[in-house]
Amino acid sequence: MGSIEITDVAAVRGATHVAFDPWTAERLMQVGAINVLHEPDCLVIGPSRRDILEHARMRQAWWNSTEQWDRLTLSKVRWDPPVVVWVSTSLYQRVNLWRTCGWLRHLGISHRDILILEFDPVQRQRTRTPEEPTPPFHCSALVSEHPDEVLLDRLEKAQPWSAERYDRAIRLWDSYVDENPLPLVENCIRGVEGFPELAHMWAFLSCFFPRRTIEGTLRLSRFDELLLTLLSTEWQTPLALAVGESETRAKLWHLLSCTGDLFLPRRLEHWADHVVSAAVERAPGPRPDVPMKSLVYRLTERGMQLRDRGLDQLADAPRLPIAGTEAYAPSAPWALLEEGRLVCL
Known part of the structure; x- marks a missing residue:
């Protein structure tokens, strides 16, 4: 596949678009996108696996659903390049982004044929009550909060990620689905260039592991x-x-x-x-x-x-189950120390 040149927004509207919430998927269709995939699953809780079929089976069992939650790997999806991935700063969307990068690599689609459009939250004035603490993470940001002209302008000016940054996203997914959570925790604590969400990811995930005083x-x-x-x-x-x-x-x-x-x-x-x-x-x-x-x-x-x-x-x-591991599992006795580190008991 050759690299893409973004010179005509109308042409890119015929690309394959990936959105991680229904409101963004709907907005993309309203502005003219035809081939839109909405990947709805929330991977920040429950099991995730590297093997494609095992991941789909475990996610379906996790939600106790007869429907296939994993739409990314459906055989009926047409992956016509360029592929445009629309993502906010919400943690669940960032994890879905890592996985999507890995899936597109599995399909053999070059990073040069992929546009990843990242959107910061729309700032709102909000009065916080005295009892309401400020959370160290958030999952409420949506791409669809931005007006159409912003979406189309970002699309017109988009450029593919570098190969190095794209590879880092895939490695983050690999660490996320690993049975040993320590590499992921280390990434979150130290940081990975181009992925600021990691500063907040461990603040969230650590809330689901038992603690040792x-x-x-x-x-x-x-x-x-x-x-x-x-x-x-x-x-x-x-x-x-x-x-x-x-x-x-x-x-x-x-x-x-x-x-x-x-x-x-x-x-x-x-x-x-x-x-x-x-x-x-x-x-x-x-x-x-x-x-x-x-x-x-x-x-x-x-x-x-x-x-x-x-x-x-x-x-x-x-x-x-959390990502590739489990909390409270005697066979994988992970516990959170008071200073925030994860240890195996």
């Missing part, structure tokens, strides 16, 4: 601690857990803004299914057809002990 006590992950703090001995739906103003709920929503709100009932299911600890009980909810209201949950005495005193062992909490 200086004294050696095993504690729940930050996310699970928030979850068990909001639970009580009264029956509550996932929606009721998340509604209301408090610092704890604000912290929970910062994480859910990246995972998607359906991760909340998903994680509650993990705890209710985890009979080893019997920390959370479950019963039918008021609305079987609504995921956030279909079941109700309450905390047991054992759950309070795990929340307040810590874990006796990793198996006290249900496993949670």
Whole structure:
């Protein structure tokens, strides 16, 4: 394949466009793009694998869905060059970008035939309440927030990434799906040129690993601690857990803004299914057809002990797949130290 020259926006509208949210995909079609692929999966939570078929199978099982969530690898997709990838600064979109680069390399498409258009968030005036902390990461930025003239201007002026930067994106995906998370953590802490999202990636991912204190006590992950703090001995739906103003709920929503709100009932299911600890009980909810209201949950005495005193062992909490590894897995006993490093116990 030869390299592309961007001289005619109308010609590029006939290219293959990749978007990571439905609003951007719709906007691209509104401005004239014909071949638009919307890749919807949120890879910042749940399993990711290097093998293409295994990845698709595990993502489908993770969401307990009969639909194929992985649209990137569908056989019906036409990968006519140039390929234009539209990406915001949201963490889930950046991970999807790494994977897309690897997939296009697998297809044999040269980096010279790929345009990656990166968009900063649109700045808004917003008053933050005193109880609402400033999150160290965000997942709310969308390409579609920018006006049409900005999108088309960026498209007209776009140039392919250098081979070196493109290779770095592929290596980031390789480290993301590795069973050993330490190379990814090292990349996040040290940084990789051209990928500023790494400064925030570990701040997010670290919230899902169990913690070890200086004294050696095993504690729940930050996310699970928030979850068990909001639970009580009264029956509550996932929606009721998340509604209301408090610092704890604000912290929970910062994480859910990246995972998607359906991760909340998903994680509650993990705890209710985890009979080893019997920390959370479950019963039918008021609305079987609504995921956030279909079941109700309450905390047991054992759950309070795990929340307040810590874990006796990793198996006290249900496993949670994250990228290529798992949290709370006795076979891969990763724990977060107070200074932010990940260690194998």
